[in-house]
Amino acid sequence: MASDTAAVLCFGNPVRYWRRVMCHHRLPGRACGRGVMMRRLPLLADMALMLLFAGLTISVLGVRFLNSPNMPTGGDTASHVLYAWHYAKELLFSGNILPWMPEVFGGFPFLSYYFPLPFIIIAVLAKGLGFSVAFKWGAFAAAMLLPGLVQVLGRRWFSLPWPASIFGAVGAFAFLLHEQNSIWGGNLLSTLSGEFTYSYGVLFAVLACFAWSRASETRGGWIVAALLEAATGYCHGFPLLVVGFSTVVLLVENSNFRRTAWLLVRGHLLAFCLLGGWLWPMLEMHGYTIANDASWALSSWGDLFPLGLRPVFVAGGVCLPVCLLSERVHAAITSQQARAMRYLMAAAALACLGYLAGEQLGLANIRFFPMVWLFAAIVCGWLVGIVISVLAAGNGRGSLLSRTMLTLALCLGVLGWLAQTVRKAPDWSLWNHAGFESKPQWHNLSKIFPAMHGTLWSPRLVFEHDPTNNDLGSTRALEALPLFIGRPVLEGLYMESALLCPAVYLLQSEVSAQPSSPLVRFPSGRLDPPRAAEHMNFLHADTLLLRSEQAKNAVEASGLFEKTAESPPFAVYRLRNFTSHLAQVVTQPIRVRPQKEWLEDSFAWFRTHNRFQSYLPVYGAPAGLQAAPAATVVRTLSLERHRMHFATDSVGSPHLIKVTWHPRWRLGSAGSLYKAGPGFMLVVPREHDIILEYGHTPIGIAGMAATTLSAAFVIFWQGWGKRQQADASAPVVAGGGFHPIRQAIFWGTVIVAGFWFATQSPEQLYRRAHAKLLAKQYDAATSLFLRSFNGRRIPARKEEALFWLAKSYEQADQKNAAMKRYRQLTGVYDGQWVPENLYAYVRLGREAGQAVQVEPYARRLIDEYPDSSWAKKLIWK
Incomplete structure (x- = not known):
């Protein structure tokens, strides 16, 4: 009887349900054909709903803009395009998955500390669509797919009634469209600001949580969950943390603690190995990053309750007591559905706990909270749909029609509300996707590109930070200059990945009337052309691009720079006494400094004038290291992204290589390699050749092997699983029922911890x-x-x-x-x-x-x- 009730809830009409069941038998002629069509109807409906929600998302963004051949801009996107372009055109398909990029920051390890999967997707799409179109569609693909996948998996994995699965998708769609913020992540405004990797992260986080909540019920479910967890990690770290810690809920839900624990160990170990090629070396070298641990304070409690999501939360709050108190509704919710909802709400609570604890854990707290909104919106949608399905259920077409009309009316009501709250996204999309070429000052800037043009190994270019650069598409637009002029610049986007960035942003403040000062740990200076000239020469930068009149007047008054081109409001200057070389013998006194907190010590040296003039700090070298008595010419034999070859006559003397130090750089010739201030490499050669090669550490090689072997295991399991179809639906861990004591302990712990973190x-x-x-x-x-x-x-x-x-x-x-x-x-x-x-x-x-x-x-x-x-x-x- 219970299965019949579930059939009515899931398929609406019992007659159709039994026809569907009967058509599983091979009936002759037209009857069998009609049965096949009936079986395909749910699939066709799923596909139609996925396209509908994707189309609604596209309608907000504007399909004409997405298909525009212009290079996208806006927010961080203006800078992302540089890296994505090189990755798609040159790096990925030549086998450089985690490459070195000399274009910015004196060189930095691209994707060693950032998230590769979205860039891989964009690179693959670029093969067929062209780069600009591929970047736009690739950046928003996760947002387009999110509501539809919530609907499809709600139906197919949890057997939710159609209204519930649709309302869950509506909740996810409302999350995408809310405009409470544009930097926290997940919504369209955040993606338009450049947070597209986070969009992929929350997409896979939802799918991974869905998979983990049912992993104990199907054989091999833990493998699917591990795959989705690994995909989450390849897209963003904060969703990965929420997914990983949320699985503790399975220990609360399932009766067999030991078997559940073993299930989690296998799943997380497989995900950890699948992530090995990227995650293992990242964990090994994480100490060589600039921590992004700034926290954001709330301006008001309204920040936590976005306007676009309020109808979803209110409706879910109204339906929750109905589900708990109405025997009819409560009986209609299967244990699998109840477990999935409890799992998502627990994941939301843990994400909220991460937000409260972020400051004390050294994490960016705002990155946790979007998952609170998303998981809660999905559950609220499910609750509303279940209540409608049960209370409007009956025998006959009238009840089906009433449910359909009520579902449609509520969906249209929510969409109408959202239409009134969406004010920024269409305009932002137009601004971004119209591209650099359409911006007011782009024509003037492009006139001086020939004066700035160079090669990958030309001396670097420094540009002034000016908020009015937003008329180029973004205040970060100039970070993409290497894409247009071919030469490297000092400032870029992924500041956390580059050890040279504290010195770079100090120099930026010395040439800017309004510096950005983005690093909390490393304070900026002020407009100071004489100091800037010294620092530019040391950082191997000979060209300066200015915009503000204040900066131009100060630079011209210093007499240290020569104007080489102008296209108002922009002007290009060249450093008069530029004596730097990419590799040069060190004649300045050397002071060996301790390794502990070397980056802070190095920045203090670079910032402090008398220290900077007095010595060069070197870290990890023997105490007796001495500078050369006189300089000799170091010849450049070959320069490539991942290999540099110099020749010197000063064997045994220290040589400063003005490329950022990183553990993956290895000396391929005889000698020793050390760190030097403010983050460069220092080589003491024992032969005339100096060969530096960018490769992999032993842990990185082990990680790649683990990824390869774990991927092979998944492929083997897929083939083995098909031969084991008879056992595919057998549970591997007893799910058990609701455990009030365990639930009370879990929720009590979360509440107490949250209260403590909030008050302390x-x-x-x-x-x-x-x-x-x-x-x-x-x-x-x-x-x-x-x-x-x-x-x-x-x-x-x-x-x-x-x-x-x-x-x-x-x-x-x-x-x-x-x-x-x-x-x-x-x-x-x-x-x-x-x-x-x-x-x-x-x-x-x-x-x-x-x-x-x-x-x-x-x-x-x-x-x-x-x-x-x-x-x-x-x-x-």
């Missing part, structure tokens, strides 16, 4: 401390600042909290405690608070009669920060 957030403590300081409640302020300092992970943020801790002690007239904290900051940190901190420490010391003791700190302030207002204030006093 270092950023919340920091904001409360400032409020107490303004209220002159100094004891409370010092306590909160201390807790914030201890809880923060980012050095720049810890420095900030420590400074205000010292300041609150000073305000409380606890001068000794204040001086202790000021001294602590000066000895440990080297960020933006140091000049003011030095000034405060020196002032308090002099007031306390300790002028002699604080004199070295006064001298440091004047020598290292001569242009700061605090140094001038100290001199004036």
